[in-house]
Amino acid sequence: MKTILTVLIPFAVALLISANSYAEESSGTGSQIYIKIGEAKTKKSLLALPPIQFVGTPAASPQFQSVGAEIYRVIYNDLSISTYFQFIAPTSYLEDPSKTSIRPAPADPGGFKFESWKQIGTEFLVRANFTIAGDTLTLETYTYHVKDASVVLGKKYKGSLSSLRRIAHTFCNDLLEALTGQTGMFLSKIAVSSDRGGGGFREIYVMDWDGSNGEKITNHKSVTLSPSWSWDGTKVAYTAFVQRTKTKTRNADMFMYELPTGKRWLVSYRQGLNSGANFAPDNKSIFLTLSQSGTPDIYKMAYDGTLGVRITNGPKGAMNVEPAVSPDGKRMAFSSDRSGQPMIYTMNIDGENIKRITFAGKYNATPSWSPDGKRLTFAGWSDDHFDVFTMNADGTDMVRITSAKKPNGKWAQNEDPVFSPDGRLLMYTSNRSGSHQIYISNLDGSDERRITADSANYFKPKWSHNIE
Secondary structure, eight states, X not given: OOOOOEEEOOGGGSSOOOOSSSOOOOBSSTTOOSSOHHHHTTOOEEEEXXXXXXXXXXXXXTTHHHHHHHHHHHHHHHHHHTOOEEEOOGGGOSSOGGGSEEEETTTSTTEEOHHHHHTTTOSEEEEEEEEEXXXXXXXXXXXXXXXXXXXXXXXXXXXXXXXXHHHHHHHHHHHHHHHHSSOOSTTOEEEEEEOTTOTTOBEEEEEETTXXXXXXXXXXXXXXXXXXXXXXXXXXXXEEEEEOTTTOOEEEEEEEEETTTTEEEEEEOOSSOEEEEEEOTTSSEEEXXXXXXXXXXXXXXXXXXXXXXXXXXXXXXXXXXXXXXXXTSSEEEEEEOTTSSOEEEEEETTSOSOEEOOOSSSEEEEEEEOTTSSEEEEEEEETTEEEEXXXXXXXXXXXXXXXXXXXXXXXXXXXXXXXXXXXXXXXXXXXTTSSOEEEEEETTSOSOEESOOSSSXXXXXXXXXXXX
C-alpha cells in the first residue's frame, strides 16, 4: 500500500540529489530545535501558509487547480491537528504571494521580502509550488524561519498524482521533525469496523489518519469486529462471524490480512470466541481471547494459529478479555469482571503480578497504552453512558476526556479510545451526531474534531503503530 516517492534536496546545497525514500535529508540549520514541545502547549507559533503555486502550463494540466487545492488542504489539516501553529489570516499579508516566487529577494529578483512577513509577526513561512508532467507530480517546498531569514527545510518531492496525499503528508512529517526533532504521525493509518458498505454488514476498512482514502479489506458479508495492527504496520487481525460449511452456524473466528500482498488466512477457528487480537511487539505472535474452555481467557498464539500459553485462568467464571500489550512487550492491560463488574487490570506478559487499577464506575473496558507506556486510556461507564478516560499505568491521575450530549439532550456514548502513534492525540468513537463517528482530540480533550462525516457507524478504530 506504500507509494515510493522521490525526494530531492534543493536550495542551500546548490544541487539536486534524487533519493528513493520518503525523506533523505533537508537543507537548513541542521539539528536546531525551533519548537520545544512542552512550550508549544502554551504558545503556538505564528505560521503563514500561502496557497501552493502552480508553475506549469495550465493548458497542459487542466486539473492543476484541484490538485493545488488538495495539496493545500492536506497540509493545512496536518499542521492544524499538530496544535503547534496559529495560522496567519491571508487578509493580513502585506504582499501578494501569487506575484512573488517561493524564494526570497534579492537572491531571486522576483522573490518575496522577509520584511513583509516580519512586520505581521510571522515566525515560520511555508512557500511551495508544484508542476504536473503527465501523471507525475513534483512539489517543491521551502520553510523559512523569518526572524533570521533562514531555511528550516527545503525539499522537492516527486511521485504519481495518485500519491498526492502521501506527498503532502510526507512533507508535514518532515517539517515537524525539522522544527521539533520529532516526526509527525501523518503517514499513519486507521483500521476500523464499519457498516458504511450497507447491507447490514460490518466490514473492516483501512484509511488515512484523517478519514480519507478508505479501503475495504474484508468482504465476509457478515459482522467483522475488533481490528488490530501488527507493530510493523503490514498486517491487520480481526474477528469475523463466518458461516461454517458443515453446521451452517456462525462462529467468531480470527483472521489475519497482509496489506502489501493481499493475503488472508484463518488464524483461529476454535469453537466459541476467537476475538480481541493484540499483536506482540516481536511481530511473531498475538494475544487473543478464547472461550474454548468455557469462560473467556487470554492466550498467546502464533500467526499460523499454533496455540501457545494460556495467560489468564479465571478465577472460576470470570471473563478476561481485551488484551493490550505494552509497547515494551513486558506488560499487558486487560478487562475482567473477576471483581464482580468489568474493570481494568494489568499484569506481566506471562500472566503474573495481576493488579486491578480501576475502581470507579460500573463498567471499564477497552484499555489501550500510550506509545511511551506511561499512560492508559479506556472507556468507563457512569451515569448511563460511556466516556473516555486516561490514567497513569498504575491507575493514578485519572482524567475524564469526553463529555458530550446528543441533540436531544441525552448523554452520548464515547468509546473505544486509542492513542496516536506519536502519543499526542486520542481517537475514539461517539454517537453524539446520531451515528457512531470517529473523533480526535488532544490528550486533555481540547481541540476535538470529527474525522468521519457521514451517516455510517464506526466501531473500535485502531491507529497503526508506524508513523512513517
